[in-house]
Amino acid sequence: MEQYKLGEMEQKFADMIWANEPVSSRTLTELCEKEFAWKRTTTYTMLKRLCERKLFENNNGTVTALMSKNEFGAAQGEQFLSEAFAGSLPQFLAAFTRRKKLNSREIEEIQHLIDGYKEE
Numbered sequence: 616m617e618q619y620k621l622g623e624m625e626q627k628f629a630d631m632i633w634a635n636e637p638v639s640s641r642t643l644t645e646l647c648e649k650e651f652a653w654k655r656t657t658t659y660t661m662l663k664r665l666c667e668r669k670l671f672e673n674n675n676g677t678v679t680a681l682m683s684k685n686e687f688g689a690a691q692g693e694q695f696l697s698e699a700f701a702g703s704l705p706q707f708l709a710a711f712t713r714r715k716k717l718n719s720r721e722i723e724e725i726q727h728l729i730d731g732y733k734e735e
Contacts (some may be wrong), residue, residue, distance in 0.1 A: 618668050619691045624651070628661050632671055633684045640676045 621629060631646055632638060638646075643662070647653040653661075662678065667672050669681055682690070700706040717725070 619687065619694045625661065625665065627651070627656075629665060629670060629687070630684070632665075632678055635680045637677050640673055640678055643678055698711060 621721070631650065632643065635642070637714075640662070644653075644655045644658045647658040647661075648655075651657075662671065662673060666673055670687065671678055671680055695706060696702055696707055697709070700710070701724065
């Protein structure tokens, strides 16, 4: 279940790829050298790690995402719900709203989402 948990630098690196994809691995090493002061080997090590986790692929020197940033965020949310609330969205919302009250616009948006996804 660790697939969707990223460390701080992994997240920054992933964001860089999403912002620039498709990106050549050479350009990626140049970006990382400028942004993070990484050596080429550090960039390739990080890229390999995220490719093994099926977030990106490096095909003949061109790096592309296997999962969009939005898809990744949704997967992170699902993983969090699963781990922290036994997969229960209602339990999460109950816990969340005990600490932060929703305003009428937020309630309306949530209701609209629920109405749009009701099973028939």
